[in-house]
Amino acid sequence: MTEGDRLKQIRKNANMTQEEFAKRMGVTQSAIARIERNTNNVSEQMRKSICREFNVDPIWLSTGEGEMFFEQSLDSIEMLDKLLHTESKFANTMFKMFAKYTKEDWEDLERLVSKSAEYIKELDDRL
Template structure:
């Protein structure tokens, strides 16, 4: 799975730091997972699947498509419930964007004052 996490991150054009922020973990955790130094917990697998809409079977085995493209046999109500359950992930995305903007503002300030 470590190799597939790296493939996923690069496909999404994310740094280890950016992926860590989206998943609520440190850059070092992503690095250790990618290098096979840490084991994937079930919680981490579910978080990766939910955050990036990854096919869990692909993540675990490398078989099939990388991303989920549809919800099989799920009603609109179940999909809506999943969206509501993912509100916390949306908040993480907002915090990620705020973090990036803050970093950009710092870079602009440094450029203007150098």
């Protein structure tokens, strides 16, 4: 399934026409039609708007991994918004990299961080 297919799924789930969806996103109906036909790609700005407006998981929208919708606290949403609007090139690169992670990648990262924390604790205990 392409990102255009996922956008169409979001729109249909919201029981919206292309015209209604386009108006909410601040674009034309033809722009939505081109995305759904996979003629055009979803812009980064539209991706952010879709996720915010429809509570869509940005990873699912970009990659199809995980669930379409996610439950988040307001704090989590504010943190994500802050991260998305940072001017740090490094932070933006890291966020894009994490967005492409598979479940296995996240499990590998979790193991690495856990081992690192254990190693740091051992060093602290020796001092």
